[in-house]
Amino acid sequence: MSGQASMLKVKDLKVNYGGIEALKGISFDVEQGQIVTLIGANGAGKSTTLRAISGLVKTASGAINFLGRDIIPFNAQQVVAEGIAMVPEGRRVFDNLTVKENLKIGAYLRKDKEEIEAGIEDIYQRFPRLKEREWQLAGTLSGGEQQMLAVGRAMMARPKLLMMDEPSLGLAPLVVKDIFSIIRELKSEGITILLIEQNANAALRCADQAYVLETGRITMSGTGEALLADQRVRDAYLGSTAR
Amino acid sequence: MERNINRKRIDSATIISAAIVLCLYIAVFIAEQILPSTSMLFTVLKKGATYALVAVSMNLCNGFTGIFSLGQAGFMLIGAYVYGIFTIPVISRADVYQYYSGGLVQFTLPVFVAMLLAGLAAAFFAFLIGLPVLRLKSDYLAIATLGFAEIIRALFQWDKLGPVTNGSNMLRLFPTFNDFNIRGADGQVTVYLSTLVPLLISGVCIGAIILLINSTFGRALKAIRDDEIAAEAMGVRLASHKRLAFCISSFFAGVGGAMLAMYQTTVQAKSFTTAMTYEILLIVVIGGIGSVTGSCISSFLFVAASEWWLRFLDQKQMIGNFEVPLLRNGFRLVVFSIIIMIVVLFFRRGIMGTRELPDIIRGWQRKKKGGASK
Numbered sequence: 001m002s003g004q005a006s007m008l009k010v011k012d013l014k015v016n017y018g019g020i021e022a023l024k025g026i027s028f029d030v031e032q033g034q035i036v037t038l039i040g041a042n043g044a045g046k047s048t049t050l051r052a053i054s055g056l057v058k059t060a061s062g063a064i065n066f067l068g069r070d071i072i073p074f075n076a077q078q079v080v081a082e083g084i085a086m087v088p089e090g091r092r093v094f095d096n097l098t099v100k101e102n103l104k105i106g107a108y109l110r111k112d113k114e115e116i117e118a119g120i121e122d123i124y125q126r127f128p129r130l131k132e133r134e135w136q137l138a139g140t141l142s143g144g145e146q147q148m149l150a151v152g153r154a155m156m157a158r159p160k161l162l163m164m165d166e167p168s169l170g171l172a173p174l175v176v177k178d179i180f181s182i183i184r185e186l187k188s189e190g191i192t193i194l195l196i197e198q199n200a201n202a203a204l205r206c207a208d209q210a211y212v213l214e215t216g217r218i219t220m221s222g223t224g225e226a227l228l229a230d231q232r233v234r235d236a237y238l239g240s241t242a243r
Numbered sequence: 244m245e246r247n248i249n250r251k252r253i254d255s256a257t258i259i260s261a262a263i264v265l266c267l268y269i270a271v272f273i274a275e276q277i278l279p280s281t282s283m284l285f286t287v288l289k290k291g292a293t294y295a296l297v298a299v300s301m302n303l304c305n306g307f308t309g310i311f312s313l314g315q316a317g318f319m320l321i322g323a324y325v326y327g328i329f330t331i332p333v334i335s336r337a338d339v340y341q342y343y344s345g346g347l348v349q350f351t352l353p354v355f356v357a358m359l360l361a362g363l364a365a366a367f368f369a370f371l372i373g374l375p376v377l378r379l380k381s382d383y384l385a386i387a388t389l390g391f392a393e394i395i396r397a398l399f400q401w402d403k404l405g406p407v408t409n410g411s412n413m414l415r416l417f418p419t420f421n422d423f424n425i426r427g428a429d430g431q432v433t434v435y436l437s438t439l440v441p442l443l444i445s446g447v448c449i450g451a452i453i454l455l456i457n458s459t460f461g462r463a464l465k466a467i468r469d470d471e472i473a474a475e476a477m478g479v480r481l482a483s484h485k486r487l488a489f490c491i492s493s494f495f496a497g498v499g500g501a502m503l504a505m506y507q508t509t510v511q512a513k514s515f516t517t518a519m520t521y522e523i524l525l526i527v528v529i530g531g532i533g534s535v536t537g538s539c540i541s542s543f544l545f546v547a548a549s550e551w552w553l554r555f556l557d558q559k560q561m562i563g564n565f566e567v568p569l570l571r572n573g574f575r576l577v578v579f580s581i582i583i584m585i586v587v588l589f590f591r592r593g594i595m596g597t598r599e600l601p602d603i604i605r606g607w608q609r610k611k612k613g614g615a616s617k
Contacts, residue, residue, distance in 0.1 A: 054476060080478035092473035094466045096533070096597065104459070105466045109478040157478070 007032045013062035022048040024216040037195040037203040040213035046196040055079040085159035091150040095139030106156030123152040144175035163194045200237035204228040256604040275435040292445040293502040295542035298526040300495035306533040308488040309468030317392030318493040320515035322361035322500025327414035327510045329357045335416040347406040358501045365497025366490040399512040413511040537595030
């Protein structure tokens with residue numbers, strides 16, 4: 001981390017929900033071009049972290065720095081405009097809009113109509129299934145297809161940083177595999193990814209840098225491989241004791 | 244020029260739909276010249292056109308944006324009053340405002356300017372009450388807007404405002420639909436337009452709403468309806484979008500109110516009750532929440548049923564010497580309620596669901612193609 005400037009720097013971030021401290025001061029960095037993952041159990045504060053970065057919840061204290069700019073005072077719209085897009089937890093596609101309309105909403109803040117059209121074609125090339133279902137309502141897609149759509153929709157904003165909240169949640173194992181290969185592909189195209197997962201195994205395998213969140217604190221960090229080999233991580237998240 | 248590239252391509256189904264609407268207009272124009280102007284058909288068409296506009300405006304709010312507002316009667320009242328107040332001819336004012344020495348307003352605006360003003364006034368009120376009310380969600384928002392409509396109704400009957408609103412007395416003698424008829428020099432009507440013009444006004448307004456719904460803005464509204472948080476995460480500004488949708492919906496409700504004033508030929512605040520809002524809500528539900536076509540069709544069906552087809556239920560009917568039981572004043576409403584219950588129980592998505600006329604034509608075209616290839 002030394003020398004090279006990080007794309008996203010989070011420092012001592014605290015978030016309160018009512019009287020409850022959801023994040024008790026966490027710090028981490030996301031380097032350009034990497035996949036960084038936050039793993040942890042339910043209620044550890046993973047989603048809260050993403051929501052804080054994307055301006056959907058107010059932070060209590062701390063700093064979030066994106067490409068040298070402090071984005072704490074930004075609202076959700078400004079964060080998207082800065083180049084951070086989110087694939088929300090549970091996909092959250094717009095059920096009653098067609099696949100194409102969903103993609104167009106993803107590009108809501110872009111005004112360059114022709115390039116948006118080209119962007120949609122790019123997404124269709126990446127996910128040919130979406131092209132087949134272009135005029136279908138998003139609510140009628142399968143879980144995996146909806147996840148593709150959610151990723152495509154986020155990509156339509158042309159993000160510099162793509163944040164994904166539990167992309168494997170509720171999907172069949174085979175589909176989960178697809179999703180992770182999509183994530184790797186996106187990385188190879190130079191997109192920086194901040195990934196949040198309960199599926200620690202798969203997440204650590206593809207991550208360059210990983211952090212373990214426990215009840216609002218970061219308790220461990222290291223490269224994906226290092227954490228994958230760490231006995232404590234194996235015991236707590238990979239179920240090696242269950243054998 | 245750039246815009247043309249990405250404009251939705253206009254397919255044959257859209258053209259056919261437009262043609263159907265045009266044919267209906269021509270049919271109404273012809274019917275109006277031949278049939279006696281007292282025919283029930285025209286009453287239904289006039290009131291139906293008014294209700295269609297208000298129903299579509301309510302659909303914009305409730306069906307497309309997901310703001311469950313029940314303030315429609317209030318906005319219609321504002322529209323009706325603004326129209327009435329500014330269009331009563333100056334010579335008639337002393338007569339209308341007899342208890343308020345002729346009233347305060349002593350000028351008259353052209354009909355269409357007054358209608359526009361009616362819409363703007365309703366939109367302005369929507370903006371004001373939207374500031375606190377739009378922070379609420381679902382049922383709470385419904386209750387708050389319902390309360391607003393009741394307050395407006397009481398306010399306009401307030402004696403102190405009498406010089407402007409004529410207090411609890413009715414406004415009358417302003418131009419009505421019948422003034423759209425073109426009269427010859429002898430005062431005889433030469434061309435009947437009193438049904439066509441309201442249908443046209445309503446059609447233009449609904450057309451504007453359709454364009455709005457299919458724009459980028461409209462897409463953002465539907466996104467808000469489906470999932471507020473995801474929409475916000477995409478960069479859609481929730482507060483400003485909702486407010487704008489609410490104001491636009493109220494604008495058209497205000498114009499609809501002005502049309503209702505013309506239809507009724509008099510305006511009185513106490514007739515704009517909650518029941519009126521419910522009638523419109525019913526039309527929206529029966530037509531299909533999220534379908535403009537559905538709202539239009541069900542408005543005309545609703546008005547025809549309540550004003551015309553079911554009227555016989557309110558009078559004693561004899562079949563030979565046998566008096567049909569149950570038929571008496573008010574029975575119509577019982578039958579009506581039963582029909583509504585049946586619709587709600589068995590046709591929950593309404594007549595059209597979320598489909599529009601072009602969607603249905605596309606469906607037919609596909610079927611035909613499928614049949615031909617067999």
